[in-house]
Amino acid sequence: MTQKYLLYGAELSPYSVKVRSFFRFKRIPHRWIIRNQANAKEFNKFAKLPIVPLVVTPSLEGLQDSTPIMDHFEELYPEIKSNPRNQTLRFLSYLLEEYSDEWGNKQMFHYRWKDPIDQKSAALRIAENNLPAYIKYLPIVNSIMKKQASKVIQDRMSQRLWVIGSNEITEKEICDSFDELLSLLEAHFKDRSYIFGERPSFADFGLWGQIYNSWTDPTPRKFIEKNYKGILPWVNEMMDPKIKGDYEEWKSLSSTLMPILKEQVGNVFLPWSDAVTKSMKIDSNEVSISIKGKEFKHTLGGPQKYHVKSLKILKERFLQNKDNEVLIDILDEANCLDYLKN
Numbered sequence: 001m002t003q004k005y006l007l008y009g010a011e012l013s014p015y016s017v018k019v020r021s022f023f024r025f026k027r028i029p030h031r032w033i034i035r036n037q038a039n040a041k042e043f044n045k046f047a048k049l050p051i052v053p054l055v056v057t058p059s060l061e062g063l064q065d066s067t068p069i070m071d072h073f074e075e076l077y078p079e080i081k082s083n084p085r086n087q088t089l090r091f092l093s094y095l096l097e098e099y100s101d102e103w104g105n106k107q108m109f110h111y112r113w114k115d116p117i118d119q120k121s122a123a124l125r126i127a128e129n130n131l132p133a134y135i136k137y138l139p140i141v142n143s144i145m146k147k148q149a150s151k152v153i154q155d156r157m158s159q160r161l162w163v164i165g166s167n168e169i170t171e172k173e174i175c176d177s178f179d180e181l182l183s184l185l186e187a188h189f190k191d192r193s194y195i196f197g198e199r200p201s202f203a204d205f206g207l208w209g210q211i212y213n214s215w216t217d218p219t220p221r222k223f224i225e226k227n228y229k230g231i232l233p234w235v236n237e238m239m240d241p242k243i244k245g246d247y248e249e250w251k252s253l254s255s256t257l258m259p260i261l262k263e264q265v266g267n268v269f270l271p272w273s274d275a276v277t278k279s280m281k282i283d284s285n286e287v288s289i290s291i292k293g294k295e296f297k298h299t300l301g302g303p304q305k306y307h308v309k310s311l312k313i314l315k316e317r318f319l320q321n322k323d324n325e326v327l328i329d330i331l332d333e334a335n336c337l338d339y340l341k342n
Helices: 014-026 038-047 067-078 085-114 116-130 134-136 137-157 170-190 204-216 218-227 230-238 250-281 301-321 326-332 337-341
Strands: 003-007 031-034 054-056 063-064 286-291 294-299
Touching: 003 014, 014 067, 014 085, 014 204, 038 054, 054 170, 063 067, 067 085, 067 204, 067 218, 085 116, 085 170, 085 204, 085 218, 085 250, 085 301, 116 170, 134 137, 170 204, 170 230, 170 250, 170 294, 204 218, 204 230, 218 230, 230 337, 250 286, 250 301, 250 326, 250 337, 286 337, 301 337
Parallel strands: 003 031
Antiparallel strands: 003 054, 054 063, 286 294
16 A cells, blocks of 8 residues: 655645645645644654644655645656646746745735734634644533634734735735736636646646635635636636646747736736845845835845745746746746846
């Protein structure tokens, strides 16, 4: 019998469900374990950091960070490919995945913790997952403990919007960018099941993890189901994605994929990521940049080191493709090239 990997995660963690969807697609034998207080001791044996997802291998090695996890298993389980063989499209897949992890997370986190209705919904679900198992057999105690725990979570998380750079100056651009992304994706999915055609890629797993999590929250769910119904088949499909055909070529993708690359990656994500990197290098405690003609200014702290790392990784990936003229032309048109070649 094939030994299973243990995948510790949380339904409200976009990075956890991203890896779970990836594992399901590649048919990697695994057991999904909701990280909670009951398994904290076991989790801490293998985790270097107190974050999910965590994959525990049959040889008892702990792996963390969603993208390195996926890179590792893409190589270990090569039978089912999760990225196009075409070097140009493969780089674009990685680019969109990084966009999702770094900028897409702003959109999800902002909506989840900005308004009380969404705060309460998320906090209750988190609290429920962390209560001792026996409590569910004591309805009154369960209700009291869940309310108390969720209040603590809500109070703490609603004060952490600064972590993703959400404030009175930036919140409109964060919301506008989410609306634009959903609109562009809806247009793109009219003619295909996944980002690059009829089989999923790293771009799908990354984008879906953030959008699916938003869809589970009251406010985003309402406007997604009202205004962007066209993405719902993809949202549902990515719970357990299947191969429906092959990847397309850039020529057939370009008319609807280029607007996503240009408007969201080239005009929003990369300028911001570049500005954060430059501000962190001079030990500034804030970043200020104009995004689409509007001021985008927020404080900087520990979490921003991940954005610096993200841009560094993208530049390294680009360096491996620096002689790919087709890719260079695409990135240039999408306003991405200058941020990646320097």
